[in-house]
Every structure is written in structure tokens, then in C-alpha cells.
Amino acid sequence: MTNITTAVKGATLSMCFSVGAVLFSSHAGGGFATGNQENVYFISLGWLGPITAIFTMLLFTLTIKEAMNMYNSRHLTSYKQLFQNLYSPVRGIEYLFEAFFYIMVLMAVSATISGAASALAAQTGMAYTTGIGVVGAVIFFLTIFGAGLVRRATTYMGIAILAMAITIFSVGIYMGGQVPGTHFIADALAADFAANGFSKLPTAILHAFTYSGFQCVVIPTMIVVGAPLVTRKNCATSMWFSFVMNAVALTMAVCMLMGWTGIYGKTPLPTLMSLKAMGMPWLTILYTVTLMLCLISTGVTTVFGFTARFSEMDALKKVTKSAVIRSAIVTLFIICLSMTVSMVGLTNIIKYGYGYCGYLAIAIIIVPFLTIGRMKNKRYATDAEYRERIDAMNEYPGMEEAEAAEEM
Template sequence: MERQKQSAPNMKFAGAFSVACVLFGSHAGGGFATGNQATQYYVQYGWTAPFMAVLAMALLTLTIRECMIMYNSRGLGSYKELFQNLYHPFDKLSILFDIYFYTMVLCAVGAVIAGAASLLSKTYTIPYAYSVLSIGAILLALTIYGAAMVSKASTVMSMGILASCAVIFMMGINAKLPEISTIFAVRESSSSIYRGILKAFTYAGFQSVVIPTMISCGRSLKSKKEVSRSMMIAFVINSIALVLSVIMLLGWYAEYKAAGEATLPSLFITKQLGKPYVYWAYNISLFLCFISTGVTTIYGFVEKFEKMKVLSGIKKVIIRRIIVSSFIMSLSMGISMAGLDKIIKYGYGYMGYLGIAIIIVPFLTVGYYKNRKYLKEKYDSSSNETNQQLNVSFAENAEF
């Protein structure tokens, strides 16, 4: 009995940590690993970049915290119900998240194709258009025939890219310590702090596309306290990873900008470090991470739309899957032709602004108020009906 009591806190921590790791894995994927996002949203604005990165992670984790509290406390069954609760009595506004989500996912797949194509172009000097076609063909084939295999291997691929990035960050920072020290000493900046704050909000806005995944994984968290603990862990590990990336890129920014290598700055840095094993480990891991992200994202689309009424006349599942995959791939490849820089600047940027308006601000204001009111009313109601200890503990832990 005593052993069970001791293991309960450990199990709760393990649950909170595992949910935090889902957010970390979603954030620290191929887009993060290229250094392109960090360059466009933080690094180019100077010495305030690390602080703005921390602000963005605070905004994101606080927003997801309110999402999970609302979702779990009310026993909701889908992200659509979540946003209907948030926007109530204007429930139909939940369609705004659908528009945001599907547009953001298409941009993400476009960025995956553009990133992988840029990697092929720079590594093997293959023309960009041919690289896009090659990546599109690989993703289409794997989505139709090998999604399960890629899904199982995605964790290994993600660990590979994270391990590579950790080594690169340490070596890259060490190689540019004088330059980094100078940037912070003279407070070198190319924009106002208000511009940096807007970019932090925008970054949190487009990263909020992970909400459906997070509320699904966060069902295991049984109290407000567990949700808060999980998001605190997520804030810490995501902030550390992003800040290390930003600091390294700050030191190299002038160099890779002058070389015209801002599309894949981390790749440029690994080449300059003069360690072939680090370069190729990163190169291969990044490519596989792009492919993994692309396949799993497209497959999620395919599973949702292959059962549409318009395709109900087609009996063979494989044919329906090919049709849906081909349609999504065509849209994504069209987006990818704009190039990784423009997708992240404009696609992610505009969706980030929309995310601020329909997700970040509403959840941190209206959502916070509704959650607090709902939990208080739930506790008051249960206290009036019974004085059992279970209900007393709800006051302390905000149990769902």
C-alpha cells in the first residue's frame, strides 16, 4: 500500500512529462532544425531574439494549458467541440479554426517538400523544380503504401535530428563565442522590441496548429495541477532548445546571410564546422525527418477525407487513397514552388496572425475566464451535494 502511494506521484510526473514531450517533438521537427524559422522570427532582430523565443514558448504553453483544462474538465470529444465551447454562444465561429488548421497543414506539407527539395539542391546540385517533383513522388508512394512503416520509424528519425542539432548547437556556439558576446554587449538590434514581441506572438500563433494533437494526448492528465505541471515541463525543454538554436544562429547570422544561405542556415553552419561526420549525420537525419513529417501529415489528411461521400462510389480503398493523396500532394507541391523562405514568411506568418486572433488571445482571456468559472461552479456544486473527501481534494487540485 505504501509503495503504491509512493509510485502515484511518479506515475503522475511520467504522464505529465510524456505529454510535454509530444509538444517538444511537434515543435522541434524539420522546420525547427533547418534554422529558417528561428532566423525569420527571431535572429534577424538582434540581441532580444532569445527573450522573444522564451516569450513565444510561454504564450504557446499557456494557451495549450487552457485548451487541455477546457477539454478535460468538460469531457469533450473533439477539437471542434473545444472551439465551440470557447466561442459559445457564437459556436459557428469554430469554423475559423478549421480554416486555420487545414491551411496551416497544407503550408506545413509545402514547407516539408520545399525544405527537402532545398536540401537535395544544395547537397547534390539538383535543380529545385526536379527536387520538388522527386520529393513529391517519394511522399506520394510512401503515403499510399508505407505510411505505417514511416510512422513507426518517425520517433527514431526525430531522435536523430535532435541529437544532431544538440551537437551542432554546442559546436556552433563555441565557434562564435566572441561574436555572440559582442552582440549582447552592444545590444545589437535591427528593429524595435515591439516588432520582436509581435513576432513572438506570431510564432506561437502558427505553432498552435498542434492543439488537436495535444488535447488528444492530454486526456491522460486528470487534474488542473497535472496539466500545469506538464506545460511547465514543455515550456522549459522547448525554451532551452529554441534559445540554444537562436544563440547559435545569432553568432553566424552575418556569415550565412552574406553567403546567401539563409534558407538552410543550420546546414551551412555544419559545413563550416569542418566535421564531415556531423554534417552527414545532420543532412541524412534532416532529410528523413522531412519525409517522416510529410508522410504522417498527409496520411492524416487522407484518413479524414478518403471516406467523403463524393468518393463513396469507389469501392477500393487504395484507389480512394491515391485520389486524395494526389490531390493534397498537388496543392502542397504548388505551395512548395514558392520556396521555403516565402512559405515560412508569408504562409506561416499570415496563419500566425490568424492564430493570434482566434486562438492565443481568446484562450488567454475568455478561455481562462471560462475555465476558472466552470471549475469553481463545479466545485461549489459538488460541495453542496456531498462532503466526501474526494470533493474536498478537488478544491486543491481542480480535479476534472
């Protein structure tokens, strides 16, 4: 009881903000910063684009809140246990998340590498191999030293990204319509509403669930860095912080790009092309810094979840007792593998890799956590007898008692 009380007192407002900033940093990655994700999932929706962006971030943060609450309240020790508890009494579905997670780690880190190579080549002329080497090295060293460093590093990066993103997107929104080939956002929204009305609403809903779905690759990382959030209120507070940060940044990005569609066309770097058209060198320099932070933050949060999962394997423990060396081996493996996948290009990774994984995540993550998971969390918090049975069954790896309890 003493340990639990201490942990609850330790979950301060600053800690809640820090965990929320980690989630924002994971979202604000290469696809977001380049504008590629916004272009694929929101710009085509017209006037529904900004509204869908807000709804998407609400789905995303509510899902992560339920995941962290289930993990922390039941004192679970792995994301496999988390999904066993979510799906119980049905067996085997947790392996679908395993498949989703492995594929999405490859996609997310590949998008980071591809985005770094494309942006640095376009902005500075830096060679592709040099760009991926720099970003890979930073991700490598920030990942291998544990959850504390990840939480601190991504919090600072998240604050910097949010401040710079608001500055960049504010200028872009203001400049819309003042450069040939662009238009004011209000005019664009009004024209699209008049032309299409609500015809794109079904597509908007699908895009919201798909986008929030593939972002859930960060669940393994969030349940580790969010361990100090031991109460439902802690988890909720943290995710409301994150919702505000994510919704503001994504909505502003969508609004800005809607005014510059005639400039960037089909380029894989819509934001960079739009900023160059504004004729403000300082803005493109600020963007380059923001982009690198975004790439690194997503790379760190994504790779860390994979590293935490495999660095504790018995086979690696036989190789070395050093947790740092084991983490280094796993991290190096996934970064090298992702470099190979990155050769297919950023747009293809986001459109196809993220898209299909997002469809899977709707069925195995978003809907289950927001329905069954939420009900189980509420019952666990209020029903002492149910809570006692669940705690007892989680002591058994086979979870036979868990299934029996869930069936009642």
C-alpha cells in the same frame, strides 16, 4: 467513474513526456531545422532574439495546455466542438479556425516538402522529385495508422532531434568567432544592445505571438494524441516537458545563427551553410539526419490532424468501411496538394504564408485560450453547477443550451 479513474492512473509521467515530445516534434520541422524560421522571426531582433524565443515557446505551450485541458475535461469529440466551447456564446468564429487550419496544413506540409528538396539537393545532389517522394512516402505511412503510431513515432523522433540539435548548435556556438565572417555570440549581443537598446521590443512581442500562433496548427493533432491526459495536472506536466525541449532547442538555434549571419546571408538554408563553413563533415551528416527527422515529424503531426478530421466523413464511409483506406485517401490528397504549393519556395512560405496565418491565430487562438479559455477551464474544474450545465449542453449539436449557460 471506473473508466475515468483508470484513465487518470494511465496518464503516467512517461505518457506526459510522450505527448510533450509530440508537440516538440511538430515544432521542430523544416522551418526550424533549416534555420529559416529563426532567421525570419528572431535573428533580426538582435539581443532580444534569444529572449523572444523563450517567451514564444511559453506562449505556445500554455495555449496548447488550455486547449487539451478543455477538450479532455469536457470529453469533447472534435476540434470543432473545442472551438465552439471556447467561443460560446458567440456563434460562427469556429469557422475562422477551420480556414486557418486548412491553410496552415498546406503551408506546413509544403514547407516540409520544399525543405526536403532544398536540403537534399544541397547536401547529396538528390533530385527534387526523389526527395519529396521519399519524405512523402514516410509521412504517408506513419499518418494512416492512427494516433498511437503517431505518438510513438514522433516521441522517438523528438528525442533524437533534441539530442542531435543540442550537439550541432553547441558546436556552432563554440565555433562562432573562430571562422572569418563569424562573431562570438556574446559580442554580437552586446554590440546590438549598445546600438539598439529596447527599440525592437514591440517587434519582438509581435513576432512571439505570430510565431506561436502559426504553430497552433497542431491543435487538432495534440487533442487526439493528448487524450490520455485527463487531468489539469497531466496537461500541465506534459506541456512543461515540451516547453523545456522547445525553448532549449529554439534558443540554441537562434544563438548559433546569430554568430554566423555573415556566412549564410540570404540563403534559405542558414543552418546548413553555417555547418559547411565549419569544415566538419561529420557535423553536416548529423545535420542531414536531423533535418530529415524534423521534416518527417512535422509532416506527420500536421497531416494527421487533417486526416483525422476528414477520414470520418460520411461520403468517405460510403466509399469504404476501412479506416486505414479512408485515412490513406485523405493523406494522399493533402500531400499531393502541398507538393504544388511547395513550388513557391521555403522562404516565401514561411515569411508570407506562416506570417499572415500567425496574425489570424493571435486573434482566434492565442489570446482567446490564454484569457477566456483559461477562465472557463478553471471554472469548469471548481464550479459543479457550471460543469453540469456545460456537460449537458455539449450533448446538443446546436449548443443553444451552451450559449445560455455561458451568458450567465
